[in-house]
Amino acid sequence: MRGSASSVRAALAPYPDAVHVVLSHLGKDDDVHLARDVTAIDVIVGGHSHTVMRQAMRVGRTLIGQTGSRFQFLGVWTLSRKNGQLSVQYQLEPIDGQMPKDPQVEQAVELLRQTLVPEVVIGQRKTTWDVMHAGRSD
Numbered sequence: 001m002r003g004s005a006s007s008v009r010a011a012l013a014p015y016p017d018a019v020h021v022v023l024s025h026l027g028k029d030d031d032v033h034l035a036r037d038v039t040a041i042d043v044i045v046g047g048h049s050h051t052v053m054r055q056a057m058r059v060g061r062t063l064i065g066q067t068g069s070r071f072q073f074l075g076v077w078t079l080s081r082k083n084g085q086l087s088v089q090y091q092l093e094p095i096d097g098q099m100p101k102d103p104q105v106e107q108a109v110e111l112l113r114q115t116l117v118p119e120v121v122i123g124q125r126k127t128t129w130d131v132m133h134a135g136r137s138d
Helices: 002-012 028-037 103-115
Strands: 021-023 043-045 057-059 062-065 073-082 085-094
Touching: 002 028, 028 043, 028 057, 028 062, 043 073, 062 085
Parallel strands: 021 043, 043 062
Antiparallel strands: 057 062, 073 085
16 A cells, blocks of 8 residues: 555645545555555545444544445535635434435435345355465465
């Protein structure tokens, strides 16, 4: 990821006054590393690790948020700039049937649902999966 961080730094450098938002699927731990390595990032909207972050995590000037998995929550970010100062708020809204539905979003979701294959368990591993030693015979 270190090489990726230098690419991101180079891409952001020509835009020092812009608000830099990264949509990441690195996972929370790597989002933290990215925020430390690329200090120009304002917000990281992350995924992959399925972490529910009820409050944004600050790493330097960067705020990181994640919403868990399986449509539990909607992450709401509000960014505004006044007199050159960036203000960022983050909150999680439960997706529980109480949220008003948007007809355009509903239509898009329904189209997506028609193409999805339902989850089917085809087997289970009887031992824990050690990702640190996956594929090694030692």
